[in-house]
Amino acid sequence: MTPEAIDQVFRDEAGRALATLIRLVGDFELAEDALQDAFAAALLNWRGAGAPANPRAWLVNVARNKAIDRIRRQRNFRAKEAEIVHAIERDAVSDEAAATPNDLDDDMLRLIFTCCHPSFAPEVQVALTLRTVCGLTTAEVARAFLASEEAMAQRLLRAKQKIRLAGIPYEVPGRHALEERLRGVLTVIYLVFTEGYLATSGPELIRHDLAREAIRLGRLVLGLMPEAPDIKGLLALMLLHDARRAGRTDASGDIVLLEEQDRSLWNSEQIAEGLDLVEQALGVRGRPQPYTVQAAIAALHAQAQSYHDTDWRQIVGLYEVLLRIAPSPVIELNHAAAVSMVDGPARALALVESLAARGGLRQYDLLPAVRADLLRRLDRREEARSAYRAARDSTQLEPLKRLYARRLVELDAGA
Amino acid sequence: MQYLLMIYLNEVEYAKMEKEAEGKMLAEYQTFTQSIIASGNYKGGDRLQPTTTSTTVRVRDGKILTTDGPFAETREQLGGYYMIEANNLDEAIGIAARIPGARLGSIEVRPVWQYNH
Numbered sequence: 001m002t003p004e005a006i007d008q009v010f011r012d013e014a015g016r017a018l019a020t021l022i023r024l025v026g027d028f029e030l031a032e033d034a035l036q037d038a039f040a041a042a043l044l045n046w047r048g049a050g051a052p053a054n055p056r057a058w059l060v061n062v063a064r065n066k067a068i069d070r071i072r073r074q075r076n077f078r079a080k081e082a083e084i085v086h087a088i089e090r091d092a093v094s095d096e097a098a099a100t101p102n103d104l105d106d107d108m109l110r111l112i113f114t115c116c117h118p119s120f121a122p123e124v125q126v127a128l129t130l131r132t133v134c135g136l137t138t139a140e141v142a143r144a145f146l147a148s149e150e151a152m153a154q155r156l157l158r159a160k161q162k163i164r165l166a167g168i169p170y171e172v173p174g175r176h177a178l179e180e181r182l183r184g185v186l187t188v189i190y191l192v193f194t195e196g197y198l199a200t201s202g203p204e205l206i207r208h209d210l211a212r213e214a215i216r217l218g219r220l221v222l223g224l225m226p227e228a229p230d231i232k233g234l235l236a237l238m239l240l241h242d243a244r245r246a247g248r249t250d251a252s253g254d255i256v257l258l259e260e261q262d263r264s265l266w267n268s269e270q271i272a273e274g275l276d277l278v279e280q281a282l283g284v285r286g287r288p289q290p291y292t293v294q295a296a297i298a299a300l301h302a303q304a305q306s307y308h309d310t311d312w313r314q315i316v317g318l319y320e321v322l323l324r325i326a327p328s329p330v331i332e333l334n335h336a337a338a339v340s341m342v343d344g345p346a347r348a349l350a351l352v353e354s355l356a357a358r359g360g361l362r363q364y365d366l367l368p369a370v371r372a373d374l375l376r377r378l379d380r381r382e383e384a385r386s387a388y389r390a391a392r393d394s395t396q397l398e399p400l401k402r403l404y405a406r407r408l409v410e411l412d413a414g415a
Numbered sequence: 416m417q418y419l420l421m422i423y424l425n426e427v428e429y430a431k432m433e434k435e436a437e438g439k440m441l442a443e444y445q446t447f448t449q450s451i452i453a454s455g456n457y458k459g460g461d462r463l464q465p466t467t468t469s470t471t472v473r474v475r476d477g478k479i480l481t482t483d484g485p486f487a488e489t490r491e492q493l494g495g496y497y498m499i500e501a502n503n504l505d506e507a508i509g510i511a512a513r514i515p516g517a518r519l520g521s522i523e524v525r526p527v528w529q530y531n532h
Binding site: 117119165166167168169173177 | 416418501502503504505507508524526
């Protein structure tokens with residue numbers, strides 16, 4: 001077996017192996033260290049002999065023994081530690097006899113809910129989830145945050161210490177708290193996706209690795225909790241957005257706006273899957289859910305033959321639903337952009353100006369960009385120019401900087 | 416596990432509260448305290464005098480230095496605390512959320528350092 005193939009097995013199995021191991025040894029950090037030991041052992045053993053039939057069971061088994069070794073090696077090994085070792089060994093016997101696929105699913109949910117615990121800052125929840133549930137290396141997580149590996153390692157270490165020292169429970173929340181906590185999990189998945197879909201800074205527009213991890217997480221949670229509200233909507237939303245990936249940049253990495261995209265480049269298989277999920281999500285009774293409504297908007301874009309043939313009227317209506325159930329400045333801005341396609345740029349500009357006057361979107365560079373676009377369409381060139389300049393100066397993302405610079409050149413040329 | 420629940424609020428705002436509202440608040444505190452005594456979570460707790468009564472003490476070069484007032488000037492001040500026993504952070508957060516002051520100010524939930532852990 002090649003080291004690359006072994007690496008792939010680790011990546012596929014790390015999350016679930018860790019999830020079970022934490023329950024067995026009762027300590028997040030110990031489980032993680034022991035799993036690293038097991039990976040090292042696997043690298044040695046599997047290279048010649050190949051992977052065992054059930055690599056996850058092998059990893060959990062070896063890691064459990066490594067955890068016991070680690071406890072025994074501790075300097076102050078006393079009666080208390082002996083008790084822990086005894087408990088791990090006892091559970092191991094009963095566990096092998098009794099573990100059902102259901103138990104293992106519950107382990108994975110425990111891990112997800114622990115990483116997405118609301119007592120962590122959102123970016124810590126994202127980092128922990130990428131590291132432990134998705135099995136990314138610390139270096140890869142650091143890259144996702146544009147942080148140094150050392151700083152990220154410190155941050156992850158502090159988070160894991162908090163789990164132990166603050167007593168964050170390793171369990172699926174009870175019924176009374178479940179919906180709220182699940183919303184938090186979906187937020188984390190969507191944060192991973194949005195960073196992948198439109199990076200906030202750096203040389204690349206799309207961080208495909210992160211978008212892929214988010215979709216993988218979405219599928220995982222849907223598989224574990226198929227009845228969870230809005231999970232189908234979230235997965236559909238991500239699939240439909242991601243389906244347009246190939247059309248969103250040109251060969252040189254420059255951004256291609258929806259208006260100008262070659263729709264034949266879109267991933268039709270992924271669109272079909274997304275449309276099916278939206279349909280299912282919209283069929284659920286009860287009040288409309290935010291991700292589901294956003295997915296319905298993405299579905300209308302995905303089905304349209306061209307930008308101008310899009311059902312803008314229905315999109316405006318869906319944004320109005322969103323403004324009622326999940327209002328935010330970003331939704332207001334998108335609503336205004338859709339309004340411009342139905343009622344013209346003048347009415348949309350009034351909405352954008354009112355949003356800007358309330359100062360709702362100060363740190364969001366897309367506001368000057370939308371404003372600039374509307375001014376350009378109204379032929380108010382001088383104002384459009386200064387708005388594009390503002391947009392260019394406020395984004396950290398190279399492809400967007402180039403887009404706004406290009407628009408400025410077009411304006412100067414009188415195009 | 417043991418947790419210290421620290422109740423922070425803006426004491427200037429609090430002092431402006433109407434007599435009737437304050438009486439209602441104190442009654443709510445009594446009910447809350449009774450409920451966590453009954454559930455076995457209560458380990459201790461007190462209301463504190465305002466920070467205008469506090470003194471900060473440091474020892475430097477063997478000399479005791481005192482200053483008038485709290486260690487740091489902040490928008491919200493420590494106004495009281497509960498020490499509780501809870502199974503985990505979720506239970507502690509649930510109890511903190513039921514403290515009447517959580518609706519006015521904020522509650523910091525800190526696990527107590529445990530030796531031999």
